[in-house]
Amino acid sequence: MGSVAFHLDGLTKDFSGRLAADAVTLRVPAGSLTGLVGPNGAGKTTSLAMAVGLLRPDFGTAYVHGVDVWAEPVRAKAMLGVLPDGLALPERLTGGELLHYWGLLRGMPPAAVRDRARELLSVLELDEAEERGVLVVEYSTGMRKKIGLATALLHNPKALVLDEPFEAVDPVSARVLRRILRRFVAAGGAVVISSHVMGLVEELCDRVAIIAGGRVLVDGTLDEVRAGARLEDVFVELVGERAAAEGELAWLGS
Numbered sequence: 001m002g003s004v005a006f007h008l009d010g011l012t013k014d015f016s017g018r019l020a021a022d023a024v025t026l027r028v029p030a031g032s033l034t035g036l037v038g039p040n041g042a043g044k045t046t047s048l049a050m051a052v053g054l055l056r057p058d059f060g061t062a063y064v065h066g067v068d069v070w071a072e073p074v075r076a077k078a079m080l081g082v083l084p085d086g087l088a089l090p091e092r093l094t095g096g097e098l099l100h101y102w103g104l105l106r107g108m109p110p111a112a113v114r115d116r117a118r119e120l121l122s123v124l125e126l127d128e129a130e131e132r133g134v135l136v137v138e139y140s141t142g143m144r145k146k147i148g149l150a151t152a153l154l155h156n157p158k159a160l161v162l163d164e165p166f167e168a169v170d171p172v173s174a175r176v177l178r179r180i181l182r183r184f185v186a187a188g189g190a191v192v193i194s195s196h197v198m199g200l201v202e203e204l205c206d207r208v209a210i211i212a213g214g215r216v217l218v219d220g221t222l223d224e225v226r227a228g229a230r231l232e233d234v235f236v237e238l239v240g241e242r243a244a245a246e247g248e249l250a251w252l253g254s
């Protein structure tokens with residue numbers, strides 16, 4: 001394994017007696033794209049939020065390129081691009097204005113912010129809305145996701161953590177996003193995405209971690225984890241299939 005972009009070491013979070021993350025430990029090499037998969041409530045969002053400095057862990061440490069995210073947040077966050085779950089964005093701005101202020105808050109030179117913002121809006125097909133002066137509050141769910149991604153990319157981070165980046169994004173934009181992520185990884189960046197879409201993870205990621213009940217059940221290269229099977233089958237095998245009860249929802253459609 002080359003240099004380690006992320007090292008999550010024993011991240012633990014207890015929500016009122018319920019362990020949402022139970023000593024989550026994961027290494028993500030630079031130049032790799034890791035898919036974090038798990039059932040609803042598995043602890044993906046909680047783990048990623050602790051990994052990027054958005055949710056303080058009860059125990060454990062998160063490092064990005066060797067920098068402790070909680071001890072040195074400014075240094076760590078300069079290297080991180082994050083698309084959190086349920087990103088709260090300033091609503092009364094256009095996408096371009098939002099990127100402008102975001103970049104300035106990041107300490108970027110205004111000319112670079114302007115050029116990159118224009119390029120990101122165009123690549124993510126938000127430029128037409130920008131020309132019409134559409135405010136973020138008027139954006140569709142997929143457009144909000146795309147402007148969130150643009151904020152994550154704007155400062156050219158070394159590592160990206162994207163919670164469900166493809167959710168609600170149309171197929172054309174999804175293809176553009178896959179291309180952007182592949183290029184980012186080819187240039188040595190590291191990406192972690194969470195997703196429920198196994199086909200997407202199989203197509204895009206070279207590493208995968210399966211998490212359930214707040215614990216990482218398995219992680220490794222896609223081929224190691226799949227071991228010749230389909231990822232969905234490995235997932236269901238590890239996580240456990242809920243047996244359909246006799247007569248379940250018998251009223252439905254009757």
Ligand SMILES: Nc1ncnc2c1ncn2[C@@H]1O[C@H](COP(=O)(O)OP(=O)(O)OP(=O)(O)O)[C@@H](O)[C@H]1O
Nearest residue numbers: 015018019020038039040041042043044045046047
């Ligand atoms: N702020 C919170 N307060 C209390 N419990 C929480 C909080 N956030 C998450 N949880 C609980 O922690 C557990 C893990 O939630 P989390 O959102 O990390 O799962 P997830 O794997 O991202 O799920 P999904 O795939 O449904 O988005 C769940 O049982 C959830 O109810």
